[in-house]
Amino acid sequence: MNRPLAALAELVGAEHVLTGERIAPEYGHDEALTVAARPPAAVVRPADAAEVAQILRLATEHRMPVTARGSGSGLSGAAVPHPDGLLVSFERMNRILEIDTENHVAVVQPGVTLSQLDEATAAHGLVYPVSPGELSASLGGNVATNAGGMRAVRYGVTRTQVLGLEAALPTGEVIRTGGKLTKSSSGYDLTQLIIGSEGTLALVTEATVRLYPRPPHQSTVLAPFRTVDEVARVVPKVVASGLAPVILEYIDAFTMAAITHTQQLELGIPAEVRDSAQAYLLVLLDSRHADRLDEDTEQLGELLTGLGAVDLYVLPGAAARKLVEAREKAFWTAKAAGANDIIDVVIPRATIPEYIRITAEIAKRHGSHVLGCGHAGDGNVHLAVFQADGEVRSALLRELFEASMKLGGLISGEHGIGRAKARYFLELTDPATVALMRRIKAAFDPEGILNPDVLLRSP
Amino acid sequence: MNRPLAALAELVGAEHVLTGERIAPEYGHDEALTVAARPPAAVVRPADAAEVAQILRLATEHRMPVTARGSGSGLSGAAVPHPDGLLVSFERMNRILEIDTENHVAVVQPGVTLSQLDEATAAHGLVYPVSPGELSASLGGNVATNAGGMRAVRYGVTRTQVLGLEAALPTGEVIRTGGKLTKSSSGYDLTQLIIGSEGTLALVTEATVRLYPRPPHQSTVLAPFRTVDEVARVVPKVVASGLAPVILEYIDAFTMAAITHTQQLELGIPAEVRDSAQAYLLVLLDSRHADRLDEDTEQLGELLTGLGAVDLYVLPGAAARKLVEAREKAFWTAKAAGANDIIDVVIPRATIPEYIRITAEIAKRHGSHVLGCGHAGDGNVHLAVFQADGEVRSALLRELFEASMKLGGLISGEHGIGRAKARYFLELTDPATVALMRRIKAAFDPEGILNPDVLLRSP
Ligand SMILES: Cc1cc2nc3c(=O)[nH]c(=O)nc-3n(C[C@H](O)[C@H](O)[C@H](O)COP(=O)(O)OP(=O)(O)OC[C@H]3O[C@@H](n4cnc5c(N)ncnc54)[C@H](O)[C@@H]3O)c2cc1C
Ligand SMILES: Cc1cc2nc3c(=O)[nH]c(=O)nc-3n(C[C@H](O)[C@H](O)[C@H](O)COP(=O)(O)OP(=O)(O)OC[C@H]3O[C@@H](n4cnc5c(N)ncnc54)[C@H](O)[C@@H]3O)c2cc1C
Numbered sequence: 059m060n061r062p063l064a065a066l067a068e069l070v071g072a073e074h075v076l077t078g079e080r081i082a083p084e085y086g087h088d089e090a091l092t093v094a095a096r097p098p099a100a101v102v103r104p105a106d107a108a109e110v111a112q113i114l115r116l117a118t119e120h121r122m123p124v125t126a127r128g129s130g131s132g133l134s135g136a137a138v139p140h141p142d143g144l145l146v147s148f149e150r151m152n153r154i155l156e157i158d159t160e161n162h163v164a165v166v167q168p169g170v171t172l173s174q175l176d177e178a179t180a181a182h183g184l185v186y187p188v189s190p191g192e193l194s195a196s197l198g199g200n201v202a203t204n205a206g207g208m209r210a211v212r213y214g215v216t217r218t219q220v221l222g223l224e225a226a227l228p229t230g231e232v233i234r235t236g237g238k239l240t241k242s243s244s245g246y247d248l249t250q251l252i253i254g255s256e257g258t259l260a261l262v263t264e265a266t267v268r269l270y271p272r273p274p275h276q277s278t279v280l281a282p283f284r285t286v287d288e289v290a291r292v293v294p295k296v297v298a299s300g301l302a303p304v305i306l307e308y309i310d311a312f313t314m315a316a317i318t319h320t321q322q323l324e325l326g327i328p329a330e331v332r333d334s335a336q337a338y339l340l341v342l343l344d345s346r347h348a349d350r351l352d353e354d355t356e357q358l359g360e361l362l363t364g365l366g367a368v369d370l371y372v373l374p375g376a377a378a379r380k381l382v383e384a385r386e387k388a389f390w391t392a393k394a395a396g397a398n399d400i401i402d403v404v405i406p407r408a409t410i411p412e413y414i415r416i417t418a419e420i421a422k423r424h425g426s427h428v429l430g431c432g433h434a435g436d437g438n439v440h441l442a443v444f445q446a447d448g449e450v451r452s453a454l455l456r457e458l459f460e461a462s463m464k465l466g467g468l469i470s471g472e473h474g475i476g477r478a479k480a481r482y483f484l485e486l487t488d489p490a491t492v493a494l495m496r497r498i499k500a501a502f503d504p505e506g507i508l509n510p511d512v513l514l515r516s517p
Numbered sequence: 518m519n520r521p522l523a524a525l526a527e528l529v530g531a532e533h534v535l536t537g538e539r540i541a542p543e544y545g546h547d548e549a550l551t552v553a554a555r556p557p558a559a560v561v562r563p564a565d566a567a568e569v570a571q572i573l574r575l576a577t578e579h580r581m582p583v584t585a586r587g588s589g590s591g592l593s594g595a596a597v598p599h600p601d602g603l604l605v606s607f608e609r610m611n612r613i614l615e616i617d618t619e620n621h622v623a624v625v626q627p628g629v630t631l632s633q634l635d636e637a638t639a640a641h642g643l644v645y646p647v648s649p650g651e652l653s654a655s656l657g658g659n660v661a662t663n664a665g666g667m668r669a670v671r672y673g674v675t676r677t678q679v680l681g682l683e684a685a686l687p688t689g690e691v692i693r694t695g696g697k698l699t700k701s702s703s704g705y706d707l708t709q710l711i712i713g714s715e716g717t718l719a720l721v722t723e724a725t726v727r728l729y730p731r732p733p734h735q736s737t738v739l740a741p742f743r744t745v746d747e748v749a750r751v752v753p754k755v756v757a758s759g760l761a762p763v764i765l766e767y768i769d770a771f772t773m774a775a776i777t778h779t780q781q782l783e784l785g786i787p788a789e790v791r792d793s794a795q796a797y798l799l800v801l802l803d804s805r806h807a808d809r810l811d812e813d814t815e816q817l818g819e820l821l822t823g824l825g826a827v828d829l830y831v832l833p834g835a836a837a838r839k840l841v842e843a844r845e846k847a848f849w850t851a852k853a854a855g856a857n858d859i860i861d862v863v864i865p866r867a868t869i870p871e872y873i874r875i876t877a878e879i880a881k882r883h884g885s886h887v888l889g890c891g892h893a894g895d896g897n898v899h900l901a902v903f904q905a906d907g908e909v910r911s912a913l914l915r916e917l918f919e920a921s922m923k924l925g926g927l928i929s930g931e932h933g934i935g936r937a938k939a940r941y942f943l944e945l946t947d948p949a950t951v952a953l954m955r956r957i958k959a960a961f962d963p964e965g966i967l968n969p970d971v972l973l974r975s976p
Pocket of ligand 2: 584592662
């Protein structure tokens with residue numbers, strides 16, 4: 059280990075290679091609830107793509123595991139380093155290189171955070187629409203996890219927004235993919251292949267992302283329903299209406315009570331409504347025109363009432379913002395409430411009612427609690443799992459994932475597989491697909507240095 | 518060759534293995550202007566995914582080249598078979614398996630054509646929005662070329678619409694990717710990797726694609742401008758307006774004259790306007806509300822007039838449809854006018870004025886003519902190249918592609934690289950990227966049987 063460390067120090071400067079006591083505890087973990095923290099052999103903080111490429115070349119030569127780290131807000135343990143490996147932290151590569159107002163794109167280094175980008179684009183009346191719950195997340199981390207969030211139902215996920223990448227390969231080469239181009243048919247789409255690959259194929263050193271005009275008018279509607287089943291049945295109807303909501307979330311009553319309580323949110327919902335509502339639908343509409351927004355909000359209200367909403371609340375700006383924020387913090391609320399794991403299966407939107415019925419039954423059978431909310435418009439169901447016994451929980455999770463796949467779904471809609479779910483992924487995915495993914499992994503990373511315990515668990 | 522042919526006959530039925538005289542001439546070509554027709558050793562017409570997989574297994578065993586064919590409307594020669602190989606024609610796999618109105622998706626076999634799907638979705642008030650100029654094209658071909666077309670500026674290209682695939686691998690396995698899912702973060706995105714791979718990685722045996730509500734109201738605006746430069750400068754402004762046009766095309770005066778002439782289209786544009794206009798902008802807007810459409814059309818008119826439009830024509834329904842159709846047929850018009858090649862570079866939208874200036878200069882230097890139109894909102898410039906001398910034309914094309922790449926563009930926005938442009942692609946793409954693509958190709962296709970002369974020209 060000493061020889062490569064000396065070479066690394068020479069490469070990036072000794073002050074940017076941290077070992078032993080100098081490794082701060084946060085480098086040892088992300089926010090996954092079930093993956094134990096462990097420090098890497100060394101933290102390296104490169105300044106540019108050339109340095110990243112050299113680090114990878116060296117790591118390949120010495121067969122040292124390498125884990126990339128953005129902001130460490132991931133929920134799958136994919137940024138937890140290997141104890142004998144390097145953690146490449148992108149904290150110094152944190153510049154917005156360009157806001158191109160003509161082509162509506164931003165070019166950013168991977169360490170740029172979502173809140174940093176939001177501030178910069180707002181100044182131009184533009185918006186980068188991906189909005190996972192944690193705005194301290196980095197764009198590099200977003201690309202690697204294919205981050206989603208509440209606005210995906212209108213704008214799509216990270217995959218939809220990233221037009222080009224610069225990436226360093228384990229072979230020590232730097233490639234550029236795509237560009238300020240909304241489309242192309244010029245060879246394999248390496249951009250899309252790297253997106254969502256959880257740091258196992260290449261390290262992202264720059265990203266070109268789409269921007270959109272920031273619509274000035276917004277309205278937020280909260281509708282309580284008698285049952286989760288009812289609320290879930292409403293979702294395809296709202297999508298079909300053509301109202302094109304920006305947010306379309308369901309929140310079960312327990313989660314609603316918990317997030318409004320912890321965030322001290324007073325929404326003015328009478329007790330009798332609260333008592334009869336087992337679930338809520340949260341819808342955000344926007345428009346370039348105030349009058350169209352009013353009209354759309356009214357149409358939405360009529361639609362929801364017709365479909366069984368117990369009541370309707372058009373939330374004023376401040377309350378709406380707070381409720382959206384509280385929903386974004388649902389993870390912390392669940393964690394504080396003692397949730398043992400948080401998962402985010404994705405299923406065909408219209409099967410949510412069925413899936414929720416099945417989860418309740420699976421939970422009951424295992425003497426566990428499973429509660430949640432979800433990006434309903436995307437079929438992305440977030441569940442907090444309460445079951446302290448690791449073995450029981452494993453069996454339960456496996457059944458929850460299996461049930462999702464039986465409905466045509468997958469294990470994760472946006473959090474990724476990481477370390478936390480690699481075992482279930484490998485057990486439940488068809489062997490031909492896993493074998494193909496392993497061959498693709500080898501095409502990028504012949505020595506298997508990049509995040510070897512993540513996703514495919516390369517030998 | 519006889520042994521594998523006998524095995525094929527056993528597999529799919531002798532009547533579905535065509536050789537010699539029984540091979541109709543159209544199996545030997547697609548619509549590329551520069552790739553010579555040549556028949557394959559045999560045409561095979563499988564009935565289902567299992568048969569496709571068995572054909573591939575056999576071909577891998579015998580190292581026989583395999584080319585997939587949809588409708589043969591491709592413009593890059595990627596469906597032109599190898600003379601010693603098999604042409605797998607998907608004509609029998611042409612069923613729409615499902616129109617799922619709850620999840621807003623269609624599940625189709627690869628031989629389904631765009632017009633077939635359009636008819637089926639219209640019955641449900643839904644639309645599959647990808648609309649390349651040739652509606653006889655198959656969905657399998659669309660997936661393999663990542664087809665675009667005029668509506669991509671609003672809806673995105675094929676890549677945006679395909680949520681899942683079933684595909685047969687050269688190893689003889691059948692895999693399923695994605696599903697009725699608008700997002701996922703569960704392993705490498707094989708769907709996206711196969712899209713645009715021009716039949717070189719896997720054969721698509723089924724696709725799950727997104728559907729959208731079909732907006733009832735449309736208006737079409739045609740605006741003449743004094744110069745191509747002027748019209749190209751208007752494009753980013755229309756995109757920034759938030760009007761979200763469905764179509765945003767530029768058409769140069771020569772192309773306009775040619776397409777209106779061949780299609781016998783009378784748009785009522787006075788001679789003096791025609792004489793002063795070197796280029797036209799064609800914009801289609803749509804809406805769920807007639808009054809909003811009127812308002813938007815007015816706003817668009819004001820915007821275009823303010824930016825120098827010589828005049829404005831809001832086309833009545835029939836004329837609008839005819840003009841859009843005529844534009845779709847621009848390829849046939851150019852071919853009839855004697856164009857020697859048609860290319861479709863993609864560049865950052867805002868660089869179109871500069872690119873068009875450069876192309877004029879390159880054309881002049883080579884004593885050639887280069888004229889065109891384009892999916893301007895996407896930065897996708899379609900150029901008809903008039904230069905009969907093959908060597909001069911090669912030098913000219915190389916410069917046109919190089920100029921695109923210098924502006925941050927790529928060789929093809931939607932037609933693909935195929936056989937026609939493989940040479941330029943390999944010359945102009947950075948070697949590390951080509952080498953990585955070759956390793957990915959090998960991960961799918963170890964013996965290099967799939968379309969070996971296309972894109973990467975595997976040895
Ligand atoms: C309260 C809370 C709410 C959340 N809500 C959402 C939500 O709604 N939707 C959602 O999608 N996610 C959500 N997340 C998860 C998290 O924010 C996202 O996964 C985010 O994309 C992680 O970004 P990061 O910079 O923190 O990445 P990290 O945690 O640092 O890393 C995540 C993965 O990316 C890799 N990586 C990081 N940088 C690079 C790089 N430059 N090149 C290659 N690989 C790299 C890492 O190796 C790891 O595999 C939430 C998290 C929290 C704590
Ligand atoms: C008049 C005209 C206008 C056009 N306008 C446009 C336009 O605006 N935008 C646009 O994008 N294109 C356009 N095209 C090109 C063409 O229509 C598209 O490329 C279309 O996607 C080809 O579909 P196809 O079924 O004809 O494919 P084919 O020509 O049969 O094949 C094209 C490629 O797909 C592969 N392929 C076919 N089926 C499969 C399968 N099942 N699995 C794997 N690979 C397969 C073939 O091997 C080949 O590589 C136009 C063509 C014409 C003639």
